[in-house]
Each structure stands twice: as C-alpha cells, then as structure tokens.
Amino acid sequence: MDSCARCGKPMAVCVCAEVTPQPTRLRVVVLQHPQEPDVLLGSAKLATLGLARGVLRVGLSWPNLSKAVGDAAEPSRWAVVHLGGKESSRAIVAEPGKALALVDRHGAGEVDASKLDGVIVLDGTWSQAKTLWWRNAWLLKLNRVVLFPKRPSAYGKLRREPRRECLSTLEAIGLTLTELGEPADVEASLLASFDRQLAAVKASGLYKGEAPRRPRPRGPKKAGAKGAPPTGAPPKPEPAA
Numbered sequence: 001m002d003s004c005a006r007c008g009k010p011m012a013v014c015v016c017a018e019v020t021p022q023p024t025r026l027r028v029v030v031l032q033h034p035q036e037p038d039v040l041l042g043s044a045k046l047a048t049l050g051l052a053r054g055v056l057r058v059g060l061s062w063p064n065l066s067k068a069v070g071d072a073a074e075p076s077r078w079a080v081v082h083l084g085g086k087e088s089s090r091a092i093v094a095e096p097g098k099a100l101a102l103v104d105r106h107g108a109g110e111v112d113a114s115k116l117d118g119v120i121v122l123d124g125t126w127s128q129a130k131t132l133w134w135r136n137a138w139l140l141k142l143n144r145v146v147l148f149p150k151r152p153s154a155y156g157k158l159r160r161e162p163r164r165e166c167l168s169t170l171e172a173i174g175l176t177l178t179e180l181g182e183p184a185d186v187e188a189s190l191l192a193s194f195d196r197q198l199a200a201v202k203a204s205g206l207y208k209g210e211a212p213r214r215p216r217p218r219g220p221k222k223a224g225a226k227g228a229p230p231t232g233a234p235p236k237p238e239p240a241a
C-alpha cells in the first residue's frame with residue numbers, strides 16, 4: 001500500500017495536503033517511541049504538521065532537553081505534558097473552569113505560562129510513554145502540564161480508550177496550546193484536520209475496528225475439513241492510545 005511521504009499514512013487516508021501549519025508562540029516537540037506509529041489512528045504527525053513550530057522526534061532516549069528539542073533549551077522554560085490522573089500528578093488539580101494545571105517540576109507552585117518556551121509531549125501507548133520517562137530522566141527537570149479534559153476523545157468508537165481522560169496526542173496538544181494562551185484557532189485547525197483524518201479512515205474501510213476476541217472462521221465449516229490450521233496470526237490486542 002502506498003504511503004504519503006509527508007504524513008506516513010496510506011494514501012487512501014492522507015489528508016495532509018489540506019493541513020496549514022498554524023503559527024504559535026510556544027514550540028511543541030513530540031517524542032515518539034519508535035514502535036508507536038499506529039499507522040491509521042496515530043495523530044502525532046498530523047499534529048506537528050499542523051503547527052509551524054511543531055516537531056516530531058522518533059527515538060527512545062536523548063541525553064538532555066536541548067538534544068531532544070534540537071537546539072539550546074532551558075528546562076525551567078519548558079513543560080512536559082501529562083494526561084490527567086497519573087499517580088505522580090494525583091494531588092494536582094486545575095483551577096475551576098480550567099482544563100489544565102501548569103506546575104513546577106516538584107508538582108507544586110503555579111508557573112506563569114508566559115515564561116514557557118515550549119512543551120514536550122510523549123506519544124505512544126501508556127507503556128511506551130512510561131519507557132520514554134525512564135529513559136529520559138531530564139524530563140523530571142521540566143515543569144509539568146497536567147490535563148483534565150472535559151470532553152471525550154474524538155476517536156469515539158474507533159478506538160476504545162483505556163481511561164476516560166485519555167485523549168489522542170493531537171487533542172492533548174490542541175487543548176494544551178489553548179489553555180496556555182495560544183489563539184483558539186490553532187486548536188480548532190488541529191481538530192478539523194483530525195476530524196478529516198478520522199472520516200477518511202472510516203470511509204477507507206482500512207480500519208477493521210477493535211481486535212475481535214477470536215479470529216472468525218473463513219466461510220462455512222465443511223464436514224471433513226478438520227485439522228486445517230487457522231490462517232494468519234491471531235489479532236494483536238489494540239494498543240492503548
């Protein structure tokens with residue numbers, strides 16, 4: 001199947017030609033576990049294509065923030081995004097009406113968003129994100145953005161979310177940027193391209209839904225055909241967002 005050289009999606013579901021990079025003050029660097037690319041539903045590439053100051057980096061570890069970002073960066077001026085409800089951030093709450101808390105590296109003390117240069121977002125399943133945390137201890141030096149999304153992910157029935165608060169990477173980035181003071185147009189543009197992407201995936205018929213509990217037999221069972229091994233490998237469990 002031919003894939004788009006720019007977004008990596010199969011051509012049948014590529015919508016990146018319609019994506020216009022949005023200008024922002026903040027930089028956005030997505031660190032993606034090398035095993036992640038969820039070719040159909042992954043949203044990190046679409047998100048960074050939609051941001052003039054967005055970058056996607058694929059790897060397991062970087063020696064420090066500057067190496068991850070690509071040029072000199074000061075950890076106290078960056079924040080790493082947590083999806084709400086993680087153990088390390090359980091005590092943190094957002095102000096009423098806000099969907100985000102920005103706190104210092106110790107999880108205490110509010111940080112002024114205007115003092116930030118950018119945000120780091122980890123892309124992958126929960127276990128892949130955990131691996132990225134372990135392999136990049138410098139992340140602990142960054143401020144923390146903790147998200148408390150108010151609406152469910154647009155993945156909807158396409159992907160079963162492991163946690164209610166779990167958003168796609170693109171949705172998490174959009175929400176973060178809005179809450180940190182970027183123009184609402186930026187998030188709206190990202191979400192619009194994500195909607196187009198999901199519609200294209202649905203229309204393509206390439207996504208077969210969540211892995212079934214067991215493989216379906218192919219065609220009616222024939223008498224005397226016993227012992228034929230099932231074809232193909234059993235479906236892999238769908239990774240968490």
Ligand SMILES: [Zn+2]
Binds near residue numbers: 005006008009014016
């Ligand atoms: Zn594309």
